[in-house]
Amino acid sequence: MSPIYNFSAGPAVLPQAVLEKAQAELVNYQGSGMSIMEMSHRGKIFSGVRDRAEAALRELMAIPDSYAVLFLQGGASSQFSMVPLNLTRGGKADYVNTGAWSKKAIAEAKRYTQVRVVASSEDKTFCYIPALEASMFDPEADYVHITTNNTIYGTVFPELPPVGGVPLVADMSSNILSQVYRVEDFGLIYAGAQKNIGPAGVTIVIVRRDLLGQVLPATPKMFEYQIHADNDSMYNTPPTYGIYMAGLVFEWVLSQGGVAAMEARNREKAALLYDFLDGSELFSSTVQGAARSIMNVPFLLPSDELNAQFIAEADAAGLKTLKGHRSVGGMRASIYNAMPREGVVALVDFMKAFEAKAKARV
Numbered sequence: 001m002s003p004i005y006n007f008s009a010g011p012a013v014l015p016q017a018v019l020e021k022a023q024a025e026l027v028n029y030q031g032s033g034m035s036i037m038e039m040s041h042r043g044k045i046f047s048g049v050r051d052r053a054e055a056a057l058r059e060l061m062a063i064p065d066s067y068a069v070l071f072l073q074g075g076a077s078s079q080f081s082m083v084p085l086n087l088t089r090g091g092k093a094d095y096v097n098t099g100a101w102s103k104k105a106i107a108e109a110k111r112y113t114q115v116r117v118v119a120s121s122e123d124k125t126f127c128y129i130p131a132l133e134a135s136m137f138d139p140e141a142d143y144v145h146i147t148t149n150n151t152i153y154g155t156v157f158p159e160l161p162p163v164g165g166v167p168l169v170a171d172m173s174s175n176i177l178s179q180v181y182r183v184e185d186f187g188l189i190y191a192g193a194q195k196n197i198g199p200a201g202v203t204i205v206i207v208r209r210d211l212l213g214q215v216l217p218a219t220p221k222m223f224e225y226q227i228h229a230d231n232d233s234m235y236n237t238p239p240t241y242g243i244y245m246a247g248l249v250f251e252w253v254l255s256q257g258g259v260a261a262m263e264a265r266n267r268e269k270a271a272l273l274y275d276f277l278d279g280s281e282l283f284s285s286t287v288q289g290a291a292r293s294i295m296n297v298p299f300l301l302p303s304d305e306l307n308a309q310f311i312a313e314a315d316a317a318g319l320k321t322l323k324g325h326r327s328v329g330g331m332r333a334s335i336y337n338a339m340p341r342e343g344v345v346a347l348v349d350f351m352k353a354f355e356a357k358a359k360a361r362v
C-alpha cells in the first residue's frame with residue numbers, strides 16, 4: 001500500500017512514530033495493566049506523564065520559571081474570552097485583525113473590554129500582514145493580541161509587532177513549535193493542540209506569572225488562569241489522554257533536534273511548494289513575500305472546475321484533505337511539523353504532472 005499524506009488543517013497529521021508508541025501503550029501502560037485513559041489524574045503514573053509533558057515543552061521553548069504552563073480545555077476559542085477576563089486592568093486592549101480567528105477573538109474581547117483594532121488586512125481577504133509601527137500601539141493598553149499564523153489564509157507575522165512594554169498575547173494555534181519564538185517576548189501564548197501538538201481537546205497556555213491573580217468580577221472559576229496555575233492544571237479532571245499524547249509529540253520534537261531543527265525542515269518543505277507555485281503557469285499562490293506561512297499554503301488553479309478536478313484526483317492518489325477553506329477557495333496544503341518531507345515532494349510531483357497533463361490538452 002502506498003502511503004497516504006494528510007494535508008488537513010486540523011485536527012491534523014501526527015508523527016507516525018508517536019501513533020505507534022501510543023498504540024503499543026494503549027491497553028497496558030508501562031506494565032500497569034491499565035490504559036492511561038482509565039487512570040486517576042491524581043495518581044502517581046499520570047502525574048509523572050503530566051510533569052514530563054510540561055518539562056519537555058519547557059525545554060523545547062526554553063520557557064523560564066517566571067511563566068506558568070497550563071494544560072486546559074475548551075480550545076483556542078475559550079482563550080478568546082479567558083484572555084480579556086484575566087488580563088483586563090485599565091479596560092482597553094489593542095488587537096490586530098489578520099483573519100477569521102482574529103475576528104472571533106476581537107468579537108469576544110469586546111464583551112469584556114474596550115477593543116481597538118490597530119490594523120487589519122480584511123480589505124484583501126487577509127492575504128497579507130499589515131505593516132505595524134510602534135506609534136500605532138497604545139502604551140496604556142492592557143495587552144496587544146495577535147494571531148501569529150493565520151491557518152485559513154496562509155499568512156504568518158514576519159516579525160513581532162513593536163509593542164513596547166505592553167504584554168503581547170499570541171494565538172499560536174497553528175504554528176507553535178514550528179519556528180523559534182522567544183517566550184520572553186510574550187505576556188501570554190495560547191494554542192489549541194490539534195494542529196501541531198496532538199489530538200483535539202488540550203489547549204496550551206504559557207503565561208507570565210506576574211500577569212495572573214486579578215480577573216474581572218464575574219469570571220467563572222474554571223476561566224481563571226491562577227486557579228489552574230495553583231493546581232498544576234488539575235483543578236478539575238484534565239484531558240489526561242490528550243496531555244499524554246502531547247507529551248509524546250513534545251518528546252518526538254526533541255528527538256528531531258528541537259524547534260530550531262524543526263524550523264529548518266519546515267522552511268525547506270515550504271520552499272519546495274512555494275518555488276513550484278512561483279514557477280508554475282497554471283497554479284498560483286494567494287500570499288506573496290515574507291508573510292507566507294510555512295505551515296498552511298493556500299493555492300489556486302484558474303477555475304473552480306480545475307480546483308475540483310485537482311482535489312478529486314489528488315485524493316485518489318493518496319494526497320488527502322487538500323480542499324481550501326471556503327473563504328479562500330481552491331486548495332490548502334497544511335504542512336505541519338508531522339508532515340514528512342516526502343509528503344510535500346509527492347504533492348509537488350503530483351502538481352507538476354497535473355500541469356503537464358492540462359497543458360497537453362490545450
Ligand SMILES: *Cc1c(COP(=O)(O)O)cnc(C)c1O
Pocket residue numbers: 010074075076077078101147149150151171172173174192193195
Ligand atoms: C484552529 C484555530 C483556532 C480554533 O481552535 P479551537 O481549538 O477549535 O477553538 C483558533 N485560532 C487559530 C489560529 C486556529 O488555527
